Amino acid sequence: MELLDIFITLGFWGALVRMATPLIFGTLGELICERAGVLNLGIEGIMTMGAMVAWMWVYQGGDLWTAVLVAAACGALFGLLHAVFSVYLGLSQHVTGIGITLLAASLSYFVFRMLLPDVTTPPKIEPFKPFAIPGLSEIPYIGEVLFTQSPLTYLAFILVPIVGYGLYRTPLGLAVRMVGENPMAVEAQGIDVHRLRTCAVMLGSAFMAVGGAFLTISVFDAFYIGMINGRGWICIALVIFASWRPGKALAGALLFAAFEALQIRVQQASSAVIPYQFFLMMPYILSILAMIVMSRRAAYPKALLVPFRKGER
């Protein structure tokens, strides 16, 4: 009975769409990197960096949309750093990624603490307001859920078909997919493998940073330590769950957001019976289960994790 009540409230569906947004950005970003053959474990740190930079930009008096751009640029910068190590130098993508996560997260916390040394409660900013799309938002039920959201949420949903089109219908997308499957074939076409992979990692990292920025300048209004809380790792699991396809990534992100939105509401309804910590575990356990379910069909990009060195086979 109570479960049914949750599903018919509009608040639940609105929260679902909102919570899916950072997952969509992060999953698309990771997907682009992995399609080009680079596992980007820097995602957790890059999302933290995006969250901090965007928040700080607005806090210092900057404009919200410029903050998104600045976060994306910072993300791309860390993507470049990742690419220098993992693509140009061909070092272990696992260790590089962990290193980038540690570096980006600790730099974010350091800069945050240095710029705001004496605050105990994180100060708030004026975040993105929900933007009601004229006309569409008037549709009963659907309008409130889908068309009265933060502008960044619209951006996330629009990016899914754009990334899909880019990957499957453009020569550049073909090259990106090919460099993740068979870099030597790309080389034979006269395309610079290293440059292509670097661009893909930078673009993907920019997406991740915007996902982080969404949390601070659209949802929580504040930045605090440890706020990404494993969302980046969940995105990596979602990429596998989505079989490296943007459309399925959207479906996966929505499914996960549904569990997250449901979890909060069930938790309130049944806190006496089941301790809340078990609800908080759900996204992580579900991510593991999703990977187990998809494991038989997981078709990893063939050159994922394999560095490319010219003239070496």
Next chain:
Amino acid sequence: MRLEPRAHVPFWLNITAPLGAVVLAFAFCALLILWAGAPIIPAYTALVKGAFGSTFALTETLTRAAPLIFTGLAAAVAFRAKLWNIGGEGQLYAGALAATYFGTGLVTLPPYLMIPLLFLVGAVAGGLLLLVPVILKLKLRVDEVVTTLLLNFVVLLFANYLLFGPWKDPLAMGWPQAAPIIDEGVLSPLVPRMRLHQGFIWAIAFAVFAWAFIRFTKWGFQIRAVGYNPEAAAFAGMPIGATVLRTALLSGGLAGMAGVCELAGLKGYLTLDISPGFGYTGIAVAMLAGLHPLGVIASAIFIAAIYNGADAMSRAMSISNYLADVLTATALLLVLASVLFVRFRPRLR
């Protein structure tokens, strides 16, 4: 720029290259100190003094190094076999949970049995926790990096549940902490009036054990072989699955013992802040040591010194102690790159 393999690696390069990388990491953080508006030389002097400047500072550094030796060994052993165990943090808490379960009154033995028992149950808990993702990897080819990372959050939430629920010590004035470890299980101090405890000796002993195990035993040889070239190892008739499982038990066990070390040596009772990310820092420790178990001792002391020194520096001149994390992460990346330049010679075209 082109990289060509060196036919002969000069011995001195093996040492100077990582050292140079560490110096570069310090230089990068000097820029951050400048940006924070503090003078560089006094800041780094405060850091060194805070790490080694007195008996107290030195023992504190070694105290902090003990769990880092364990987690560093856990990462080093696993990475040797190309098993990407990033779940050291979760395994550490699993070890601490098991030691709390057995060490708070369930069993009472004389200390010479009680302490080994606590390390044993901690190691078993950590090892079993890592076994789950590793079996998934072997049977279903589920990527262990993501599963071990995600399990960290699950274990921490489970500990959170126990400490706010059934295990909460009613005598703790409402703080979320478990009952204290019984006296028989407490690791005794090594230096009078200081916090440095027996756990440091245990850590050194296990580093030597891990080195000997990998260097001299058949199983250790198989771990290295599987890491270098699994196809060749399989072709030579080595049991790949069994080797990876053994590596997992060893690696998870070492990380679990880090939890026991902190619990029975330093805190005395389980809290949620028993580890400030020792599991993740262990990866940096292992990489700085070049995945060599004996090198882990030195690099753990070095990184512990950075953390304790940065704490002292931040007290002295208002620079956030997150600088220690930045320094460690920078050193990790630069040392990773420096190893490449030992093996390859960069040639400008």
